Ligand SMILES: NC(=O)c1ccc[n+]([C@@H]2O[C@H](COP(=O)([O-])OP(=O)(O)OC[C@H]3O[C@@H](n4cnc5c(N)ncnc54)[C@H](O)[C@@H]3O)[C@@H](O)[C@H]2O)c1
Ligand SMILES: N[C@H](CO)Cc1c[nH]c[nH+]1
């Protein structure tokens with residue numbers, strides 16, 4: 001049975017472990033990440049190729065690291081029409097959502113007589129997208145990263161994604177990339193991908209920003225390369241909370257508890273409820289549904305649900321909401337009787353999905369909201385991937401003579417107070433230099 005943890009009886013260590021998720025495991029990956037990064041810094045392509053061969057594609061060479069036009073053509077042929085149609089529908093919604101996010105290129109307003117303030121947005125010049133491939137194929141992630149980057153207007157979009165041992169990139173991911181307008185794809189996974197794009201080699205372009213979810217190895221590389229490159233939002237092992245009450249169908253709750261738990265042994269699936277009956281029924285149904293999964297996914301669920309996940313039994317809906325706000329889940333499903341009634345009380349979640357007709361997979365794939373979300377508690381301060389991950393906002397200020405007359409003295413006063421004499425002089429002397 002999926003474990004039921006009564007919140008009031010959990011020790012502080014148990015609670016801390018649940019809230020920390022799998023982030024702790026990154027420590028064991030840091031050593032190998034440092035070794036790989038150092039060799040890629042020193043040896044460029046040869047460093048990259050050594051580790052692509054070691055971890056993914058034994059036949060890797062500098063000549064076959066980049067996906068060719070022929071491989072795109074082969075992918076178009078291989079991908080079933082039904083899969084293509086699904087990718088196209090998902091693409092349309094994701095594109096619609098992200099185009100709606102785009103701000104005006106320049107905004108400037110006169111906020112006081114002669115005082116103009118605003119901002120302009122500029123796409124970053126180059127972005128490196130990481131599309132994972134270890135414990136699943138992710139054409140959906142390809143779309144969720146490529147579409148906002150292209151909509152934002154990034155000139156150079158580079159993708160790294162692990163190849164299989166024969167050097168093949170998952171065909172549906174290539175179809176998705178081509179649909180989104182991205183063709184610079186490199187057969188790199190894990191540490192070597194992050195390091196290759198952060199440092200740049202003879203074959204792998206150096207980029208200004210890397211973003212995309214990855215496992216503990218890629219996450220370790222991002223942590224070590226923070227400062228060399230912008231490593232984007234912390235998107236690690238998947239996690240979710242299913243918030244329920246006594247009215248929730250325990251079968252629906254059990255089904256949805258398994259969704260993110262199946263991503264990997266380090267994924268966290270939590271069901272949070274104040275109904276003991278619901279908890280017990282959902283635990284039983286989850287066991288039954290797990291039997292329907294292939295062994296490797298069932299094992300992921302069982303491992304995750306018994307270490308980072310399970311069913312949290314609280315004393316009230318308010319306590320459930322307090323717990324989820326503290327936990328800050330990547331995915332939050334709200335299956336209580338009146339989902340909209342709790343929306344205003346939810347402060348920390350990567351996404352909020354309302355009601356029984358909005359299971360997490362609909363958002364993972366095709367509602368259009370971005371499914372690349374902060375994990376490990378970072379939903380307290382990070383947002384889902386959006387066009388803003390690929391745009392810079394630059395402030396614009398403009399004072400007319402009237403505006404300067406209005407603000408000059410204030411600026412000089414504060415400059416003198418903060419003991420910056422050149423700041424103060426730049427204002428004071430203008431009165432003698434300008435009409
Ligand atoms: N937060 C999000 O928005 C989001 C979205 C999708 C997926 N995810 C998560 O992303 C993660 C993807 O992980 P994954 O493993 O499936 O794919 P991955 O692409 O991150 O990792 C696979 C790569 O890891 C490297 N690797 C494997 N074993 C290694 C070792 N022993 N030493 C060094 N490198 C090694 C290989 O190069 C391989 O290509 C999952 O945890 C999934 O839950 C998160
Ligand atoms: N749930 C993942 C984010 O944690 C997104 C995804 C893609 N494919 C399946 N799931």
Ligand SMILES: [Zn+2]
Pocket residue numbers: 238259260263364
């Ligand atoms: Zn998922």
